[in-house]
Amino acid sequence: MKNSIIQLFVVAFILIVLGVLATPWWVVAIVAAIASGMSSYFLQAADTPEQAVVQQEDNRMTRTGELISNSASRIAIGGATVSHFLDKLSAMFKQQVASVQEIASRIERIESGNRELIDYAGQAEQTIQVSDEKTQKSRALLAQLLSQQVTLSQQINDSKEMLMSLRTSAESIGSITTTINQLADQTNMLALNAAIEAARAGDQGRGFAVVADEVRDLAKKTTDATQGIDNVLNEINKNSQNSVKAIERVAAAGEEMSHIINESSSLVEAASEASTLAANTMSMMKDTVNEYGEANQGISVNALQLRENTIHLESELSDVSEKVLSLSHQTEDIFRQLQIFELHNRNAQVQRIAKDAAKKIGELFEQAIAAGKISERDLFDFNYKPVPNTKPQKYTSRFDAFTDQQLPAIQEPILSNNDFIIYAGAVDINGYFPTHNKKFSHPMTGNYEVDLAKSRTKRIFNDYTGSRCGKSTETFLLQTYKRDTGEVMHDLSAPIYVNNRHWGGFRIGYQASA
Structure with missing residues (x-):
């Protein structure tokens, strides 16, 4: 009871200090979780044998890490929701700005025409x-x-x-x-x-x-x-x-x-x-x-x-979007810092799968180059050729025929073994997806909406999330975004290296959960 009271006072004191400093709420949540875990550990250490203390330390640190991870996940989900809302709002504001500018321009033209009409009326009156x-x-x-x-x-x-x-x-x-x-x-x-x-x-x-x-x-x-x-x-x-x-x-x-x-x-x-x-x-x-x-x-x-x-509102909205984007980047940093903990949540599981797949693909490419199945020059040739009469636009490259043969053996088992994963595949540094999962590689039907959803292979995904997957050189990158359907998704990617050269990244998409 005494330890609980002391722990409560410690956490309360920290919250008060952070409140005075006007610290962001998500930082307060993380610091409070860490303080709670650490104070609990030190208060119980005096009455616990040394070996038990070590075990409790590991358990508590793991729980603390998972707590922080869950908090960061909630922050990321909230940030993705806010970002999605701000993107829609920004698009609406841009449209409104364009409309208002058009209205103002039309009014200016009306005023100009009105002034000319007054002049002409005066001239006509004088002429009459x-x-x-x-x-x-x-x-x-x-x-x-x-x-x-x-x-x-x-x-x-x-x-x-x-x-x-x-x-x-x-x-x-x-x-x-x-x-x-x-x-x-x-x-x-x-x-x-x-x-x-x-x-x-x-x-x-x-x-x-x-x-x-x-x-x-x-x-x-x-x-x-x-x-x-x-x-x-x-x-x-x-x-x-x-x-x-x-x-x-x-x-x-x-x-x-x-x-x-x-x-x-x-x-x-x-x-x-x-x-x-x-x-x-x-x-x-x-x-x-x-x-x-x-x-x-x-x-x-x-x-x-x-x-x-x-x-002005559009500018303010842009500033808010930048802050939300900064928050997203900070949560990504938090997820990376949590690597020191041996976590067992879904994000950690996907992280291990992505890293393992990225490593296997890198080794596969190196072995293929060594065996003469593909040249390193061809593998790193990012000059794409548009496929005629495709909408959405598809592209071929000097390495996509090779990836079509080799990558499904690594990518498809990830989907079959983890039913919560929606997609898993390798992209190059430009977001080009040479070989997508089979369920997203249907032949084109000519129906844009159907092909957009089911024929996604050999496309370049250069949106904000997609472009970062291939370019990131961090040990892993966990991004959170919201689909137009309303689902909040995690996109976790790990870099792929071939003979110490950064080729791209391995992307895994799965539904976010707090």
């Missing part, structure tokens, strides 16, 4: 105002032109009437000249008759003949004058007719021009009304765009803040 001013001026000019056209039409009508009157007067003069011509003809006939009578009269009629000649000459001049007047009147009449026709054409063109001017005035009036309506609408649109821009600026600020917060 200028157009409206020009339309008003055009309407005034058309009104003035219409007024002038009306005046011109009236003047044309007046000119037409004057020409018609002139034509009528010319026709009247023509009738007068016709009468004069008739009189001149009669006078000429009388003068001719008088000349004939004067000739009959002889000398007595000689004076009368002179008068008759003068009358006849006057009649001829009268006829010539009236003929000239007729010619002039005919020309006046012809020109009057042409002028009337021209004036009529001008009048018709004037009427058409008036019609066009009226239609143009109507169109300009409609354009003016449309321009005014467009100006009012553009002004309203500009106000709406400005209001939208102000609201959008608030959204943009929020989106930028959301993006910064998301990026």
Whole structure:
């Protein structure tokens, strides 16, 4: 009873000290377990014979080692679970960051477009105002032109009437000249008759003949004058007719021009009304765009803040992932340090199996090289050739045909003798699995999901866990990870050496248990 109380006080004291120092919980658990075992040993040593003490020391140290191993295993399982969760969360955050960045980018483009729209709206409003001013001026000019056209039409009508009157007067003069011509003809006939009578009269009629000649000459001049007047009147009449026709054409063109001017005035009036309506609408649109821009600026600020917060959270998440990864590495170190104990738990059992298999494979490779079955150069040639039309991608190498023949004899018995082991096989330093277990070496079916699970041989496993298996040169490496199915797995590997050269590692996968 006394020893138990002392042991309790020792452990409590250590826990208090570690708590003050803000030591991680998993370190506290391990130190507490060691302190409990050691204090119990020393307290009982005083009442125990020396030989019994040695035996008890071995037993207690073994139990302490197993206790630490179990604690480390629980830490590793918890770390794997947290790491798996953080990986999923990180993927979600990356997707969210991408989405937020896309949203922010789209909002920035919207803002840019909104600013351009405001500028265009302002320019359009200004253009519409200028157009409206020009339309008003055009309407005034058309009104003035219409007024002038009306005046011109009236003047044309007046000119037409004057020409018609002139034509009528010319026709009247023509009738007068016709009468004069008739009189001149009669006078000429009388003068001719008088000349004939004067000739009959002889000398007595000689004076009368002179008068008759003068009358006849006057009649001829009268006829010539009236003929000239007729010619002039005919020309006046012809020109009057042409002028009337021209004036009529001008009048018709004037009427058409008036019609066009009226239609143009109507169109300009409609354009003016449309321009005014467009100006009012553009002004309203500009106000709406400005209001939208102000609201959008608030959204943009929020989106930028959301993006910064998301990026910050992603960074924080990355830091947490690094810490969890560091915890995983520390538990791996703990498992290696526990080699000093003769433990009998599952991890120790798998460790011995992996080391033994790695040693056998190394010796097998060395003997094969010595016997000329494969060259060391071929065995260490890590230039892989992709196998065509394989998905997931498979590769061949200069040594996989040899491993297909030799490794199953070492790998398959491990599975048949240990039903808790899921896979066991050799990988090179790049994670290339030249010869997988038979249950994972089915022919490809073309179904990606089926082939991903059942046709895993000759693939390169370069994920974080797989890549470390072949590269690790520690006596063994115990990694813990969580599958997408939810199972927590241990992956224990031991390095394979061939003629003192590191070739890869032997991997064993089994379900983790606390």
